[in-house]
Amino acid sequence: MFVVIGATGIVGREVISHLVAAGAPVTAVTRDRDAVLPSGVVVAQGDPARPHLPADVWKGAEAVLLSSRGALDSATAILAAAADHGVERVVVVSAATVEFPAGEPRFMAGFRALEAAAQSSGMVWTALRCSDFAANTLAWAPQLRAGDVVRGAYRDAATSPIHERDIAxxxxxxxxxxxxxxxxxxxxxxxxxxxxxxxxxxGEVTGRDLSFLELTPDQVRAAMTAQGLPEDIPARLLGSLADYARVPGPTTTTVADLLDRPAQDFAAWVTDHAAAFTR
Incomplete structure (x- = not known):
């Protein structure tokens, strides 16, 4: 049995799809009572932000994926419980900023603590230090459904966005x-x-003539908070972009090395999600 914590997140859903396709039994932990997941998946209601998940989550489990930013503060207790119930292996979805610092130190510290929780759990651990998700581009979808201009800060910020399917x-x-x-x-x-x-x-993938208009960081922050977003979201975004405008984020061949195929590029991700940007 494989336990996926953060089952309805971008990576969690893809991991579940891969495991189910391979015929593996899966328990999906999610806050969402009405989560729609593949047939045969056991859905366990639980809040990753809380340190205690229902004990039956761990019944027969051999490995756990922890893919939930909400679990950064509760990871130590959750993984200790997993180890106490005989789970042997843990994979955590972390961030490349642990190794290649960018953004505000408090956000990097959260991922370092997540990895430390895995390393001290007594289980065999693996940390996936991900670059920015290609799926973060979905934040532009409302702008592109309304027009042909993307407005944002730090036009020269450069990263190597990763497809969630490769992470999974x-x-x-x-x-x-x-x-x-x-x-x-x-x-x-x-x-x-x-x-x-x-x-x-x-634009190339969707057949549109699109452009990027640079705004100041303060303009972007004000727009995001006006939408009701918590302060952490623009702080996380703008802090990273400011650093990536000075020094590009890393580019590695690790996905290709591990999967024996090229990593999927950004155009492939857009093709998979083009409907989100349609007017």
Whole structure:
């Protein structure tokens, strides 16, 4: 049995799909009472932000994926409980900023604490240090459904965005195979892109003439908070972008090395999610 914590998140859903396709039994932990997941998946209601999950979550479990930003403060207790119930292996979805610092120190510290919780759990651990998710681009969807201009700060900020399916594929390898124990992997997409690069590719894939308009960080922060978003969200975004405008984020070949195929590029991600940007 494989336990997926953060089951309805971007990575969690993909991991569950991979495991189910391989015929593996899965328990999905989610806050969502009405979560729609593949047939045969056992859904356990639980809040990853709370240190105590229902004990029956761990029944027969051999490995656990922890993929929930909400669990950063509760990870130590959750993983200690998993180990106490005989779970042997843990994979945590972390951030490349642990190894390549960018953004506000408090956010990096959260991921370092997550990895420390895995390392001290007594289980065999693997940390996936991910670059920015290509799926973060969905934040532009409302703008592109309304028009042809993306407005944002730090136009020259460059990262190598990663497709969630690649993260999931590596996670499943680490959950189910030997050879990944007590290791950390920096996972990125295959190519570094600035924000205008991403907008250009969005336009090419969707057949639209799109452009990027640079705003000041204060303008972006004000727009985000006016939408009711908590302060942490613009702080996390703008802090990272400011640093990536000075020094591009990392680009690694780790996905290709582990999966024996190229990492999926940003155009492939846009193709998979093009409907989200349709007017």
């Amino acid at each position: 594929a590596v996670a499943v390898r680490a959950l189910t195979e030997d050879g990944h124990g007590n290791r950390s992997y920096v996972l990125t997409g295959p190519r570094s892109l600035t924000q205008p690069d991403k907008v250009r590719i969005l």
